[in-house]
Amino acid sequence: MVLKIGVIGTGAIGQDHIRRITNKLSGGKIVAVTDVNKEQAKAIVETQNLDAKIYDDGHELIKAEEVDAVVVTSWGPTHEEFVLAAIEVGKPVFCEKPLAITAEGCKKIVEAEIATGKSLVQVGYMRRYDTGYRALKNVIESGKIGEPLIVHCAHRNPTVPDTYTGDMAIVDTFIHEIDVLRWLLNDDYVSVQIVAPRKTSNALEHLQDPLIVLLETKQGIRINAEIFVNCQYGYDIQCQVVGETGIANLPEPSSVVLRSEAKLSTEILVDWKDRFIDSYDTELQDWINSTLKGEVNGPTAWDGYVAAVTSDACLEAKESGNIVQISLEKRPEFYNKNLVVVEKI
Amino acid sequence: MVLKIGVIGTGAIGQDHIRRITNKLSGGKIVAVTDVNKEQAKAIVETQNLDAKIYDDGHELIKAEEVDAVVVTSWGPTHEEFVLAAIEVGKPVFCEKPLAITAEGCKKIVEAEIATGKSLVQVGYMRRYDTGYRALKNVIESGKIGEPLIVHCAHRNPTVPDTYTGDMAIVDTFIHEIDVLRWLLNDDYVSVQIVAPRKTSNALEHLQDPLIVLLETKQGIRINAEIFVNCQYGYDIQCQVVGETGIANLPEPSSVVLRSEAKLSTEILVDWKDRFIDSYDTELQDWINSTLKGEVNGPTAWDGYVAAVTSDACLEAKESGNIVQISLEKRPEFYNKNLVVVEKI
Amino acid sequence: MVLKIGVIGTGAIGQDHIRRITNKLSGGKIVAVTDVNKEQAKAIVETQNLDAKIYDDGHELIKAEEVDAVVVTSWGPTHEEFVLAAIEVGKPVFCEKPLAITAEGCKKIVEAEIATGKSLVQVGYMRRYDTGYRALKNVIESGKIGEPLIVHCAHRNPTVPDTYTGDMAIVDTFIHEIDVLRWLLNDDYVSVQIVAPRKTSNALEHLQDPLIVLLETKQGIRINAEIFVNCQYGYDIQCQVVGETGIANLPEPSSVVLRSEAKLSTEILVDWKDRFIDSYDTELQDWINSTLKGEVNGPTAWDGYVAAVTSDACLEAKESGNIVQISLEKRPEFYNKNLVVVEKI
Amino acid sequence: MVLKIGVIGTGAIGQDHIRRITNKLSGGKIVAVTDVNKEQAKAIVETQNLDAKIYDDGHELIKAEEVDAVVVTSWGPTHEEFVLAAIEVGKPVFCEKPLAITAEGCKKIVEAEIATGKSLVQVGYMRRYDTGYRALKNVIESGKIGEPLIVHCAHRNPTVPDTYTGDMAIVDTFIHEIDVLRWLLNDDYVSVQIVAPRKTSNALEHLQDPLIVLLETKQGIRINAEIFVNCQYGYDIQCQVVGETGIANLPEPSSVVLRSEAKLSTEILVDWKDRFIDSYDTELQDWINSTLKGEVNGPTAWDGYVAAVTSDACLEAKESGNIVQISLEKRPEFYNKNLVVVEKI
Ligand SMILES: [Mg+2]
Ligand SMILES: [Mg+2]
Ligand SMILES: [Mg+2]
Ligand SMILES: [Mg+2]
Known part of the structure; x- marks a missing residue:
């Protein structure tokens, strides 16, 4: 079973994630990419020899049929809208930090996710x-x-x-x-x-x-x-x-x-980059594995909030x-799952 | 591009390699397995949900059309014959140590490989x-x-x-x-x-x-x-x-x-097992990557000899x-390539 | 040249100092001791075989002709009066911490020392x-x-x-x-x-x-x-x-x-006691050496204040x-000397 | 009780030992020195302000009435004769390594010491x-x-x-x-x-x-x-x-x-010198202490042999x-004493 992934944002971190999913990890395949800089998106598709469609826009990519799950590595202020769009169509989304640039934005995402009743959002805090x-x-x-x-x-x-x-x-x-x-x-x-x-x-x-x-x-x-x-x-x-x-x-x-x-x-x-390079691998592999099982193991939207x-x-x-x-609302029941530690193969 | 791999020997180390190729590494797929204990071979296919054929015998597996490359993890004394068989059909082979249980056996493999003119054999010394x-x-x-x-x-x-x-x-x-x-x-x-x-x-x-x-x-x-x-x-x-x-x-x-x-x-x-677990991953990933390029980066048949x-x-x-x-013959020109260090993604 | 020392207070730390001066260090000799518990004072004189007079009272000991310098290791609240008494007769004094139990007490000592124009007081902060x-x-x-x-x-x-x-x-x-x-x-x-x-x-x-x-x-x-x-x-x-x-x-x-x-x-x-045992030796040896030269190298009365x-x-x-x-008065010129590091022999 | 010490040889190590006995250790006093270079002997007496007689020759120094114990820090080949001379007059002797430049020389010393029935010789292996x-x-x-x-x-x-x-x-x-x-x-x-x-x-x-x-x-x-x-x-x-x-x-x-x-x-x-500087102090202090008790705690003549x-x-x-x-004779009963570890004060 392979997770077909669309990547929004092909800057440095987006390219890194594409390379690791393609060359190093198991179970994921890049099938779609997009970036405000379309040339950059094309370049990574070519150099990595990806069998991936290039989209004009993140919202199109999110809706594309061949896309099972979304990786958001675009400019920080755009994270919120792409994560909300992915939630809207019920697709799992891995979003680099920050989840949104305001607490209110994060809150909106939390509420949207809870409303779907499905765990969909993981935030890229790789140190865990x-x-x-x-x-x-x-x-x-x-x-x-x-x-x-x-x-x-x-x-x-x-x-x-x-x-x-x-x-x-x-x-x-x-x-x-x-x-x-x-x-x-x-x-x-x-x-x-x-x-x-x-x-x-x-x-x-x-x-x-x-x-x-x-x-x-x-x-x-x-x-x-x-x-x-x-x-x-x-x-x-x-x-x-x-x-x-x-x-x-x-x-x-x-x-x-x-x-x-x-x-x-x-x-x-x-x-x-040298300090946490292995964490990024483990993070993404865990995200692929848990997404294929319909779960979120890593940092949630609540953690982002x-x-x-x-x-x-x-x-x-x-x-x-x-x-x-520092005043937080009570953690919604929805997020009261324990972190599942990544299993060793 | 995916390397289609046949595994001869589904004991502990064979199972480990199957699991890492299937769940953790990129670019390899287990398409065939065999073991003297056929039930054990069946069991790993089932538990890992492999899309793999079970063969009665290593020699059949080696010759099978769908098999691009062979992993030999059977009982030590059988390594020599399977490696020689793989060389005979020109298929790349990763053999767990020892390459053969006698220096003469290793020598035979070295000569057979040189005769093909192609680098085909890697030995499983994972510490490198x-x-x-x-x-x-x-x-x-x-x-x-x-x-x-x-x-x-x-x-x-x-x-x-x-x-x-x-x-x-x-x-x-x-x-x-x-x-x-x-x-x-x-x-x-x-x-x-x-x-x-x-x-x-x-x-x-x-x-x-x-x-x-x-x-x-x-x-x-x-x-x-x-x-x-x-x-x-x-x-x-x-x-x-x-x-x-x-x-x-x-x-x-x-x-x-x-x-x-x-x-x-x-x-x-x-x-x-905890000490070198990551080395096994890197070793197999490197073997898959270099095999796809028609190269051998790791320990060669000469090193096994x-x-x-x-x-x-x-x-x-x-x-x-x-x-x-300790008297060694002169290293054949064929093996005078430098070890290529595994690139970081 | 030998420094003839009187010790006021023969509890644990007093006994330790007597033993190190007697058996381990160079240039010092215990010639007088006193303690509120006279039996204890006697005991240390006997067990260490000291050629030392036992005084009824710290003030007598301070004034005794054979005493060149005083070590104050009595109960904390008595430090101030003994240090002041030593200053009064112009004798160097090593006082275990605290110099006095109030800042005012310390201040009085500082003023008394400055008034004599001679560096006389060292406080027992051994970590230096x-x-x-x-x-x-x-x-x-x-x-x-x-x-x-x-x-x-x-x-x-x-x-x-x-x-x-x-x-x-x-x-x-x-x-x-x-x-x-x-x-x-x-x-x-x-x-x-x-x-x-x-x-x-x-x-x-x-x-x-x-x-x-x-x-x-x-x-x-x-x-x-x-x-x-x-x-x-x-x-x-x-x-x-x-x-x-x-x-x-x-x-x-x-x-x-x-x-x-x-x-x-x-x-x-x-x-x-194990952590700073060598510091006590170095501290006391340095005090003996510098006292014989008419100097104070270690923590001064000002430091105590x-x-x-x-x-x-x-x-x-x-x-x-x-x-x-934390408001301190300006450090008196009198104390503006650098700490002289103990020379290695 | 003070051990009155004569030092034969005032080169670098001899001077070091004189300085430590005089300024740092307890219980020893340099009362006599000699060296083939008489000016050097004089110089150390002056710079260290020693109350010590300068002898023309090690043998005279050994026999001198005021000398309780001898430190031999002269040129290696002369050690044997001075140690033997000290044994002859029954005086404790601390000899820098080597005890003698031949095994036979060491053997002679061992036999002479045993003949006196008294433990007299310590060799300067400071690492212990x-x-x-x-x-x-x-x-x-x-x-x-x-x-x-x-x-x-x-x-x-x-x-x-x-x-x-x-x-x-x-x-x-x-x-x-x-x-x-x-x-x-x-x-x-x-x-x-x-x-x-x-x-x-x-x-x-x-x-x-x-x-x-x-x-x-x-x-x-x-x-x-x-x-x-x-x-x-x-x-x-x-x-x-x-x-x-x-x-x-x-x-x-x-x-x-x-x-x-x-x-x-x-x-x-x-x-x-920095590595074992404290060992030299402990070694000499232990030699002074044990010599005052008529014992040898450190390396013996047998160890030198x-x-x-x-x-x-x-x-x-x-x-x-x-x-x-490597053939050794049986260790003489005379040397079957355990090393007494230096007590902490
Ligand atoms: Mg991150
Ligand atoms: Mg191996
Ligand atoms: Mg102290
Ligand atoms: Mg030595």
Whole structure:
């Protein structure tokens, strides 16, 4: 059984997903593509030798008969309309983050999905598929460290481009922690405070970098998160969970141990793509497999909505310096399924 | 383009390969299976929902029109005849180790393959596809540690079953080091000596365990290899390359770092299957991809032959306690292609 | 040249100092001791075979002609009067923490010392003598990580006795970080906020444990400090300094690396005495050496005063949940000497 | 009680010992010195402000009434005569390695010491006093890794001077492993084989470097030792003990963990003096303490003799390429005392 997939948006991430579905994963086939830049859409069809139709527009693609399921990798502000359109025709949709650029937009998607009575939407928060985070979650759930009390974490990039704005520290960078930490802890956030340390001289003038985000969860867990996007030395994602009886750290990526020039060293990655490349594979394979079974295993529309609400609160906390409350509606019954861990073959 | 694959032998490893080709990898399809135990062959076809014909016999399967390429995962002593049969009909064949149970058998395969003028045979030494060994090879080839002078390595299993014989320490266990180290070093062996340390009390009476194997290469590199198959504590594969200016170690598998009960610890695997599971995926995907292009990227029939000759010398060294010379014929021009590293998608 | 030392207070820490001065260090001799428990004072003189006079009272001991310098290891609330008495007679004094139990008391000592025009007082903050903290300070000052921006640190004890009160988390436990971090960063604190994570079920009912202390320094460095005195797993002191171009961590104590029972592990200490035992030796040796030269290398009375003021602010922040300002007077010129690092012999 | 010490030989190591006894350790006092270079002897007396007499000759110094005990740090070939002279007058003597430059010389010392009936001689193998080796010995003796079966070890120097000869790889470098490993394992050697890997291009022409030494012990433990004195990258002492149920590694020296320039690194020492500097302190303090009690805790004359015999066999094995037997006489009853571990104060 093969899942026939239409891809809306053939930029960098869209092309990556097309390549992995075509050359590396099992059970999916690209049958339709579209992009505002039609030449780009054509190019990927040709270079990957795809047996795929090129559509003028995402809405046509979504309605096309040969399309079983949709991947939305277009420009962020267009996500909402394409996801809603896919829901309308009852087709499963994998949408890269953000699900929508406003919490209201996410809410609309949640309501539309619930109205169909079918699980249709998965959001592309790939960290949940990282073997490191999964191992960490397993350790927490094994009880080896007792109940979690504190999380110390850090999201560090070597540098960011000039186009990186202060808000992107939250909506592009920290958004990954927002999603993965509540999944890791099976919890939600209730408040956030953001403090600004001395600014690094390596950041552009307009950018306060680093930041410290202090999140509080429903269970009272405190999260200390460092965001530092000009740290120079590497792309480094750290996560330490302090439990009642022990402490667990996200694994460092595996690396050759070198003794050289008076140093015992391992490599730190510098490119974020290398860090989660395997997660993207696992994520998409899991999406294909679960979609073929009519299920959604990964981050749901509800998770996309929670990320949006939390991210809005973070932006306010950053602006005001105050402790900002994070109020979520009750999670709809519809989303009360446990995450099914991807089975090993 | 899909590679239509016939599988001879549906025991544990055969079933694993069928499952990964069917559910996890791209570009391959199981179209035919056979096993001396026909019920077992039927069972895998049913449970995996394969669109595959069940053959009475490997030779029939090899000749079957719908079969593009063959995977040999039958009982070791039958490998030689099936590989030769595949070569005879000019079909690519992936053969689990050993290629043949004698050096002479391997030699016959080498000659048959050369006679066809086509690269057809890949042997299932999966360690070459391990990301750790690949990273180690990259470090060596980068010049970061200078020319290799010494290798310290260890192959440790927690325990072995009662059926494990003294020779299996070489032909089942150490055979992986034999293949991967000459690939790692771009070198061949010229002599071997084996010494027996004090025997562990945890080994069965008939078994000398551990062993130390001392290999010398053409370039004069000295390899100290520990084989310890009752080490109790885990499945642990170590490899340290001492170069002129630095030293590089095979990465430890990535693991959560735990602070608990007065210990700072990471996990050591206990099951060998967990250690190289990803290598099997990469190996088979690479075999499918290169076979579709008419190439062999992985270990060749020649590599299978060298492993057999080296393994015979190790057995003699183990028996005699002497330094045993390892004489290889000159590598045929046919096999002088470089290993092409699997591209990242 | 030998420094003739009188010790006031022969409890556990007093006895330790007597033993190290007598049996392990060079240049010091215990010539006088006193304690409210005279039997205890006698006992240490006898068991250590000291050639030392036993005094009825600290003030007599301070005035005794044969006493060159005084070590104050009596009950905390008595420190102030003994240190003042030593200053009055112009004798160097090493006082275990706290210098006085109020900031006012410390201030009085500072003023008395300045009035004499001689450096006389060293306070027993031994972490500055730890080889780990010294190595960390060297790395910071080498410029290898650029200017410090953030410090993540943790002070974890396995358990605390029933007598441990909420305030002790600051005045007994965190006081060490208060002293060592401003020394490490060459900085002072301007504000503090304390937040309370979910309480561990392993703490006594009256005790909020863990705590997170957020300190801000004059230079704008932000310190995230975890205090967790019932962490169960060990005595664990962590300190990570995030700089503009790199990050440096306090070394883990050196330990045998063990592969055993499916774990790769090193030991975590459980007894705080083991962690800083060498620091006490170095501290006292440095005090003897510098005292013989008429200098004070270690923490001064001013450092004792700053610790007291900061600790008061922490207590208020803990009580109120507010951000509390920390106001220090300008450091007197008298104390503007750099810390002289203990020379290696 | 103070041990009055005479030092024969005021070269680098002699001066170091004088400084540590004078400024850092407890219970010893330098009262006499001598050196073939009298100006050098004078210089150290002056710069260290010693209350010490300068003798024309080691024999005079040994006999001097004010000298309780002797430290021999003169040129190696003179050690034997001075140690014998000290034994003759019944004075305890600490002799830097080698005890004598021939096994026969060592034997003579052993016999002379036994004849006095008093333990008088300690040899300066300081590694037994290293906290790392002690921790490793504790782990072995705790039973945590079961009975030792194999030792993998390495002695690596960044470079050696032009004056370094092939034999020095054994008598100056590997001699430390020879002593410390038999102490670690409570065992003696029975045979040795030495193999020569490809020579590093960084060694001087006359020098075969690296070497691999294969030692066999009475208990059947096999030791694989790498000697590599031009390894470029650092001074690196490795020791891994493979036991029946687990494996223990000598701790790496404690170091700041740095994240910088895409590397997670710790420092490797480059100067051998830094590696064992604390061991020298502990060694000498223990010698002072035990000498004051009339005991010898450290390496004995017998240990010096065994080192000499083993070292001779290594030289023969290196020359011949053969497996060379190591025959020791039975250990005299006189030396059957257990090593008393230095107590913590
Ligand atoms: Mg994503
Ligand atoms: Mg294989
Ligand atoms: Mg103290
Ligand atoms: Mg020595």
